Amino acid sequence: MSRLEEKTRNAYQSVKYTGLGIELGVFIAVGVFGGNWIDEQYGTAPWGILGGVAFGIAGGVRTLYRTVKQIQKSQEEESGESEK
Numbered sequence: 001m002s003r004l005e006e007k008t009r010n011a012y013q014s015v016k017y018t019g020l021g022i023e024l025g026v027f028i029a030v031g032v033f034g035g036n037w038i039d040e041q042y043g044t045a046p047w048g049i050l051g052g053v054a055f056g057i058a059g060g061v062r063t064l065y066r067t068v069k070q071i072q073k074s075q076e077e078e079s080g081e082s083e084k
Helices: 003-018 020-042 047-083
Strands: none
16 A cells, blocks of 8 residues: 555544544434423423433444444454455
């Protein structure tokens, strides 16, 4: 692999994984707004927001876990290719 290809690949991976923090924040924000809406509709405060935050965190952690597994898989593939 040439030096330019390696730099391009590294830059692409950096940009690809930069959005993880934003994605986690969006999950939590959607959970908060959804929970707030439920609280307003049904008078269940603060349980709607707490449940929304919990679902938001769970969704963000799930995405983070899947991304980490994807990174591990790509690193294993790269190390397997470099050994050949």
